[in-house]
Amino acid sequence: MKRILLFFILISLFIFNYSWAGSIAYQSISYSIYPINEIWVSGNPPTLIISNAQAGEDPKEATDSSTYYTVATNEGGYVSPEKPKRITGSINQAMPEHTKLIVNLEAPFNGYSEGDIELGVDSQNLVTGILSTGDGLTITYKFRATAEAGTLSGYRTVTFTLLDDV
Amino acid sequence: MKGTKKLKRALPVLLFLIFCFLPAFVFSGNTAQQIVNFQIQEIGEIYVSGDPGPLIIQSLDPSYPNSEYDTIPDEDSSTYYNITTNYAFKITGELLQNMPQGTWIYIKLAEPPEGYSLGFVVLNDNYGTKLPAQTLLTSDPTSTTNLTITYKFAADLYAGTGNGNNTVKLTVLDLI
Numbered sequence: 001m002k003r004i005l006l007f008f009i010l011i012s013l014f015i016f017n018y019s020w021a022g023s024i025a026y027q028s029i030s031y032s033i034y035p036i037n038e039i040w041v042s043g044n045p046p047t048l049i050i051s052n053a054q055a056g057e058d059p060k061e062a063t064d065s066s067t068y069y070t071v072a073t074n075e076g077g078y079v080s081p082e083k084p085k086r087i088t089g090s091i092n093q094a095m096p097e098h099t100k101l102i103v104n105l106e107a108p109f110n111g112y113s114e115g116d117i118e119l120g121v122d123s124q125n126l127v128t129g130i131l132s133t134g135d136g137l138t139i140t141y142k143f144r145a146t147a148e149a150g151t152l153s154g155y156r157t158v159t160f161t162l163l164d165d166v
Numbered sequence: 167m168k169g170t171k172k173l174k175r176a177l178p179v180l181l182f183l184i185f186c187f188l189p190a191f192v193f194s195g196n197t198a199q200q201i202v203n204f205q206i207q208e209i210g211e212i213y214v215s216g217d218p219g220p221l222i223i224q225s226l227d228p229s230y231p232n233s234e235y236d237t238i239p240d241e242d243s244s245t246y247y248n249i250t251t252n253y254a255f256k257i258t259g260e261l262l263q264n265m266p267q268g269t270w271i272y273i274k275l276a277e278p279p280e281g282y283s284l285g286f287v288v289l290n291d292n293y294g295t296k297l298p299a300q301t302l303l304t305s306d307p308t309s310t311t312n313l314t315i316t317y318k319f320a321a322d323l324y325a326g327t328g329n330g331n332n333t334v335k336l337t338v339l340d341l342i
Contacts, residue, residue, distance in 0.1 A: 023210040023338040027245065028217045029271065031319045032329035034224040036237060072226050072236070074323040133323050135231040 076131035098149035108134025221319035268325030
């Protein structure tokens with residue numbers, strides 16, 4: 001009986017001491033970091049204007065590199081298993097005949113640019129193997145047309161999407 | 167001669183009786199004195215109300231990449247502490263385990279009257295190594311309840327994703 005009593009006294013002393021009384025107190029904290037994957041652009045590029053050509057050749061392409069993009073992901077860090085990302089691009093409507101809209105995205109430090117890609121309504125990879133963040137990365141557009149395109153004007157909405165690179 | 171012998175025999179008994187009753191003789195009468203010793207020992211008791219809620223990071227700071235942590239830190243102020251001390255004291259905070267690299271746990275203790283809180287203090291370094299820190303100082307004894315404990319959890323994008331837990335130890339120590 002005495003032993004049982006002693007046992008309970010010791011147990012209660014231990015619990016009392018360990019949890020909260022005395023000059024020491026303990027708190028358990030739990031934390032989580034959810035996946036974060038975001039991409040955004042600095043704005044719209046100016047109008048791409050084709051206005052001259054060398055005689056006998058197709059008009060010279062118009063180029064713009066004035067806009068940039070930022071990509072942020074926390075799935076390539078040193079805690080979680082690496083989950084590479086990719087960026088795809090598409091336009092909302094096909095380009096007029098005899099014209100091409102080409103885009104080239106500068107890759108972040110840990111990523112691979114696919115180079116010049118002609119945009120269409122179907123998504124295409126622009127940057128792959130992204131394992132890090134990057135900001136101020138250049139977006140270069142090229143607008144090409146052959147003489148057969150004639151004269152025209154229009155606009156397209158380009159959508160960049162950050163996805164798992166599987 | 168016979169009387170001397172009797173006196174010699176009675177002397178030890180007499181001395182014994184004097185020895186036994188002397189204290190009573192000294193301390194009795196119309197006054198009495200006692201020496202009372204007293205002492206107050208150092209008391210430092212801290213109690214916390216429980217564990218804080220989960221700290222969750224789920225979104226990028228809108229001002230990224232010019233933000234302090236990349237992501238928006240999460241805070242919890244749902245717990246409190248009670249404290250009683252009879253001496254100038256400080257409270258230190260300490261994690262029992264290291265944190266993942268790229269994450270930071272901060273703690274802020276509301277200050278008792280005459281106390282001085284150091285605000286949010288970080289409990290680990292940039293590599294996640296635990297870092298004991300002073301959280302509050304006060305030069306006056308106090309007995310105060312319901313003082314808010316605030317935790318802040320911050321992470322950069324390189325911390326990756328995941329979850330975990332840790333334990334914070336709050337210790338009351340002599341200020342000096």
